[in-house]
Amino acid sequence: MTERIKPGTILIKEGTPLPEWLQFESEHYSSGWRSVTNLDAHGLDRKIGEAGWTFFFMAGEVKATVIGSDSERTRLRAAKNLIVNLQADRSNQSNTFNCLEIAHVAVKRFLGTPYVTVSAHPRHIQESMFLFHSENHTEWDRAKLAAA
Incomplete structure (x- = not known):
């Protein structure tokens, strides 16, 4: 069995807007998330x-x-715990991101008890080059320019 969670793995929120012609293989990961199986972060980028x-x-x-x-x-x-923690963190804009890139997977022991730590970076796919730039911002920018 291949490892699904390893450095470079991308998890994408289901329903994320993507370019029409962009094709990649993915599989269901958890509620509302898919794991990209044929591309790593660099390839998808x-x-x-x-x-x-x-x-x-x-x-x-x-x-x-x-x-x-x-x-x-x-x-x-x-x-999965990482996703839950991100979604619960309302003080951080991380919960508005639609992707996660797994950065590290560390396996360690403390007093003989094994544990696994997974680290990730929030990522976001969108058409605009301005992060979270929406139609509302565009209309506001136009109104501001017209008033000047």
Whole structure:
């Protein structure tokens, strides 16, 4: 069995707007999320850029740790906890992102108890080159220019 959760793995929120011609393989990961199976972060970034879209990278790293041996099941649990933690964090704009890039998977022991820590960076796919630039901002910008 291949590892689904490893550095470079991309998880995409279901329903994320994408360029029409962009094709990639994915599989259901957890409620509302899909795992890209045939591209890593670099490959997906390249394809999105070719379409004229932007794949934003946020430097802030998020982590989740679960107790258990180094198995795929433990890695999946840690990644699911990471998603839950991001969605629960309302003080951070991370919950508005539509992708996650797995950065590190660390397997360690504390007093003989194994645990796995998964680290990730929030990412965001959108057509505009301005992060979270929406139609409302565009209308506001036009009104501001007209008033000047």
